Amino acid sequence: MIDGVACTKGDLARRIAEVASLQGEFTLRSGQISNRYFDKYRFEGTPSLLKPLARAMAELIPAETEILAGLELGGIPLVTAISLEIGLPAAFVRKEAKTYGTCRAIEGQNVSGRRVTFIEDVITTGGAVKDAYRLALGEHAHILAVVCAIWRGDGAPTIQGLPELSVLPVFTKADLENAR
Numbered sequence: 001m002i003d004g005v006a007c008t009k010g011d012l013a014r015r016i017a018e019v020a021s022l023q024g025e026f027t028l029r030s031g032q033i034s035n036r037y038f039d040k041y042r043f044e045g046t047p048s049l050l051k052p053l054a055r056a057m058a059e060l061i062p063a064e065t066e067i068l069a070g071l072e073l074g075g076i077p078l079v080t081a082i083s084l085e086i087g088l089p090a091a092f093v094r095k096e097a098k099t100y101g102t103c104r105a106i107e108g109q110n111v112s113g114r115r116v117t118f119i120e121d122v123i124t125t126g127g128a129v130k131d132a133y134r135l136a137l138g139e140h141a142h143i144l145a146v147v148c149a150i151w152r153g154d155g156a157p158t159i160q161g162l163p164e165l166s167v168l169p170v171f172t173k174a175d176l177e178n179a180r
Helices: 009-020 040-044 047-058 075-086 127-138 173-179
Strands: 021-027 033-038 067-071 090-093 115-123 142-151 166-172
Touching: 009 021, 009 040, 009 047, 009 166, 009 173, 033 173, 040 047, 040 115, 040 142, 047 075, 047 142, 047 166, 067 075, 067 127, 075 090, 075 115, 090 127, 115 127, 127 142, 142 173, 166 173
Parallel strands: 067 090, 067 115, 115 142, 142 166
Antiparallel strands: 021 033
16 A cells, blocks of 8 residues: 555555655765665655555565564664564664663564564665674574665675575665666
């Protein structure tokens, strides 16, 4: 549903592209320069887009997942919405462990010995995923996959340095570019 109307995956791609695609010169987290940017906060902050996107992402969650772990910051609204959609507990992965309070890098759930699926917004090379993977291994989690809203990288979805980690995108950059 988008704005109260049933929608297809193509409809959702079109609406996300309309709302979130920006033209200009942008430096990505990976350091790459791009003339197109997908502003995740524009679709993550719009309930009529966040809800169907969470449903589409939920369909990609491996069945053996015990905990969903959203990566700071863009993965947090997504993991919360998906958790509400399917009833799995959510954890929140910081970029680094806090230096106060619990001093933990992963908040909300104990991931030790648990089967965890990462939730991320937009992935180009996977630098943030690689960092989160190291933190989760440090807490003895078993990482099954990463489900993302948009794969904007080149070629097949994969994380540099973690080729064994499945990357399961709802949309690719091409899906959004062709949806407009």
